[in-house]
Each structure stands twice: as C-alpha cells, then as structure tokens.
Amino acid sequence: MVYTxxxxxxxxxxxxxxxxxxxxxxxxxxxxxxxxLRKLQNFIVKSISKNTKNKKxxxxxxxxxxxxxxxxxxxxxxxxxxxxxxxxQNFRKDFYFLAKHGLDAIVGNELVMQNKxxxxxxxxxxxxxxxxxxxxxxSGDSPYEVVVWLPMVDAYKSKSMYILPAKYLKKFxxxxxxxxxxxxxxxxxxxxxxxxxxxxxxxxxIFNQTLPHGxxxxxxxxxxxxxxxxxxxxxxxxxxxxxGEFFEPITIKPATKIGLKYKxxx
Amino acid sequence: MKLKLxxxxxxxxxxxxxVPQSVQNLVIREFCKKINANYLxxxxxxxxxxxxxxxxxxxxxxxxxxxxxIVAYSIFQLPDxxxxxxxxxxxxxxxxKIICFALENKIIKNLExxxxxxxxWEIKKKTIISNNFIxxxxxxx
Numbered sequence: 001m002v003y004t005x006x007x008x009x010x011x012x013x014x015x016x017x018x019x020x021x022x023x024x025x026x027x028x029x030x031x032x033x034x035x036x037l038r039k040l041q042n043f044i045v046k047s048i049s050k051n052t053k054n055k056k057x058x059x060x061x062x063x064x065x066x067x068x069x070x071x072x073x074x075x076x077x078x079x080x081x082x083x084x085x086x087x088x089q090n091f092r093k094d095f096y097f098l099a100k101h102g103l104d105a106i107v108g109n110e111l112v113m114q115n116k117x118x119x120x121x122x123x124x125x126x127x128x129x130x131x132x133x134x135x136x137x138x139s140g141d142s143p144y145e146v147v148v149w150l151p152m153v154d155a156y157k158s159k160s161m162y163i164l165p166a167k168y169l170k171k172f173x174x175x176x177x178x179x180x181x182x183x184x185x186x187x188x189x190x191x192x193x194x195x196x197x198x199x200x201x202x203x204x205x206i207f208n209q210t211l212p213h214g215x216x217x218x219x220x221x222x223x224x225x226x227x228x229x230x231x232x233x234x235x236x237x238x239x240x241x242x243x244g245e246f247f248e249p250i251t252i253k254p255a256t257k258i259g260l261k262y263k264x265x266x
Numbered sequence: 267m268k269l270k271l272x273x274x275x276x277x278x279x280x281x282x283x284x285v286p287q288s289v290q291n292l293v294i295r296e297f298c299k300k301i302n303a304n305y306l307x308x309x310x311x312x313x314x315x316x317x318x319x320x321x322x323x324x325x326x327x328x329x330x331x332x333x334x335x336i337v338a339y340s341i342f343q344l345p346d347x348x349x350x351x352x353x354x355x356x357x358x359x360x361x362x363k364i365i366c367f368a369l370e371n372k373i374i375k376n377l378e379x380x381x382x383x384x385x386x387w388e389i390k391k392k393t394i395i396s397n398n399f400i401x402x403x404x405x406x407x
Binding site: 137138139140180181182183239240242245246 | 322
C-alpha cells in the first residue's frame with residue numbers, strides 16, 4: 001500500500017473518508033464482508049420465519065413483514081428478535097467486521113462497542129416506532145462516539161432516516177434556542193436542510209450522532225429493518241453511557257495491554 | 267381500567283448522584299408492576315444542565331392523549347428551583363393527570379401531595395448545605 005501523507009499521517013482512502021465524514025456528518029460505504037452480512041440477515045429471517053421451505057428471498061420476507069404483523073404487536077416481536085440477536089455470541093463480531101476499516105479511519109483502531117445492538121423495525125404508516133429529531137449526545141452519549149447503521153433491506157425516502165449536515169449547525173442552534181421542547185416546530189424549520197439517506201442492502205452508514213437526525217412515518221409500502229450500534233475510542237471521554245454498563249472493549253492492542261499491567265520496578 | 271403512564275428518566279446527574287438509564291427503567295418498570303399500571307416507554311431528558319424540555323414536551327403532547335400521567339424515576343429529577351417545580355406539578359394536575367416517582371414510591375394526585383414533594387425537596391437541599399458545612403467544619407477540629 002502506498003501511504004500518501006497530507007497534513008496528517010493518513011492514507012488517501014482514509015483522508016477521503018475523513019473529509020466526507022467531517023463535511024456531511026456521515027459516510028455510506030460498501031460492507032467489507034458480504035458473507036457476514038448474509039449471515040446476519042439469515043439470522044434475522046430465521047427469527048421471524050418458521051417456514052423453512054419458504055421460497056421467497058430474504059429481502060421479500062423482510063420487506064413484506066408488515067402484511068403479517070399488526071403495528072400494535074410490532075414491539076413485542078422486535079424485543080424477541082432483539083434478544084435473539086444479543087444472545088448470539090458472534091452477531092456483534094460479525095457486525096463490527098462489516099465496517100472495520102471505516103471505523104479505523106473515523107474513530108481509531110482501539111475501540112469500545114455498545115454492549116447491545118439495537119434493532120429497528122418500521123412498518124408502513126406505523127406511528128409508534130418513530131424517533132423524532134434528536135442527537136444522541138442530548139441524552140448522555142459522548143461526542144466522541146459514532147453510530148454504525150446497517151439496513152437489512154434497501155432504505156430510501158421515508159423508509160430511511162435523515163441527518164442535518166454539520167454546515168447547518170449554526171442555523172440549528174438559533175432555531176433550537178427558540179423552542180427546544182417542540183419537536184414539530186424544530187422539524188418543520190429544519191426540514192429543508194436535512195439529507196435524506198439512501199442506503200442499499202449491502203451498504204453501511206457511519207454517522208456523527210452529535211448531529212440532529214431522526215425518521216418520519218414510513219410511507220413506503222415496505223417494512224424497514226435496520227440495526228445500529230455505537231463505537232468510540234477506548235480512552236476517549238465517556239459521558240452518561242459508561243464503560244462496562246454500556247460499552248465493552250473489542251480491540252485492545254498489545255502495547256495497551258502491557259501498559260495497563262505495567263509497574264515501575266521498586 | 268389500567269393506568270397508562272409515560273416513563274421519564276434522566277441522562278444527567280441529580281444532586282451529584284448518577285443512575286444508569288437502564289437501572290432507572292428497571293425501577294420504573296417494577297413500580298408500574300406494583301401499582302398495576304401500563305408502562306409506556308420512557309422519554310429521556312436532555313443532558314444539558316437545568317434543561318427540562320422533554321418533561322415539558324410530555325406534559326404538552328402526551329398528556330393530551332389517552333395517557334393518565336407520568337412515571338418519573340425520582341423526585342429529584344424535577345427542576346432545582348421551587349417555582350419551576352410548582353409550575354410543572356400544577357400543569358400536570360390541571361390536566362387531571364398524575365405524576366409518580368418510582369424510587370420514592372409516591373403518587374401525586376392533588377395539590378396537597380405536590381406540597382409534600384416540595385417539602386422533601388427543600389429538606390434535601392438544606393441537608394446537602396449542612397453536610398457541606400459540617401465537612402468544612404471538620405477541617406478545623
């Protein structure tokens with residue numbers, strides 16, 4: 001590999017990723033291991049489909065989920081699948097390896113990962129699973145964290161999510177100070193600045209969770225399935241989401257292991 | 267009919283105490299089980315100091331719907347200042363709704379109950395001041 005040094009000691013590829021992430025607040029990358037992605041998707045499909053002889057493709061099963069599941073029963077099913085995911089020993093590891101190099105470029109290579117992977121299922125016209133505009137830092141996440149967001153189906157239009165690019169933060173601050181408890185007001189004032197993300201199955205999104213983001217009622221006639229999980233550098237500052245109860249180290253390097261145990265001779 | 271209560275937790279310290287959000291939710295869930303109420307997923311207050319925007323949003327939006335009240339983790343998540351607390355409690359009661367505090371096992375249904383909450387708050391404040399005073403005093407003994 002040729003290392004082209006610019007202002008910092010990073011590769012060209014890392015610089016492209018870093019610049020895009022800082023400018024827009026997000027980056028959409030191809031998953032780094034499509035076998036692992038299929039494995040995760042198969043796991044979810046098996047959790048919902050008892051009929052193993054089903055000839056429908058995984059994408060069809062997931063997209064048409066709303067046809068068999070009433071919105072009022074959705075959260076119960078979501079919790080059951082969420083528990084299956086988080087009881088599986090390899091799921092988090094597979095998830096991490098889908099975006100490993102992207103995370104290396106944006107966050108670092110000694111990481112902590114959220115203990116639980118979140119699952120979001122959004123049926124068409126379901127008002128109960130909405131995430132209004134928010135930034136994770138407003139509820140105790142560290143500004144040093146990023147979110148990896150992985151769709152299990154193609155996500156587009158209202159079946160996806162929106163984010164406010166960093167260049168509009170000053171505008172946001174002014175509007176937020178005027179009426180911070182009124183989500184509808186904030187949304188209507190900022191709507192025109194949002195980027196609506198189009199992410200295909202096979203791609204992964206890494207985004208800056210300090211930027212306002214959220215979703216709206218899914219008006220696409222398909223169910224949206226997505227997973228999300230937070231990552232940060234091990235030694236970066238923590239806020240309310242602490243090491244142990246919320247995060248766990250996943251990539252401690254040898255020098256750190258040695259340093260942690262080291263005692264001066266005495 | 268079962269009461270429907272919206273959960274309310276905080277992401278910041280109160281009186282220098284910090285409780286993980288997952289633990290706050292557990293305490294609320296247990297409390298709701300005990301009083302046989304339906305617990306609706308908690309809203310989390312903003313991390314910014316002295317900010318109660320989310321609580322105000324619940325009062326404005328959720329309490330107009332088919333929801334009977336709020337179940338907060340603790341009394342001490344309410345605003346620091348007496349009149350801000352009073353305003354919040356009376357807005358809830360004016361709507362004929364209730365607010366519960368899971369940790370302290372309290373249900374506030376009327377003005378008398380809310381005055382009781384104010385009393386607990388003021389005592390807590392005073393004890394913190396006197397504890398600090400005693401710690402300083404110890405340095406001279």
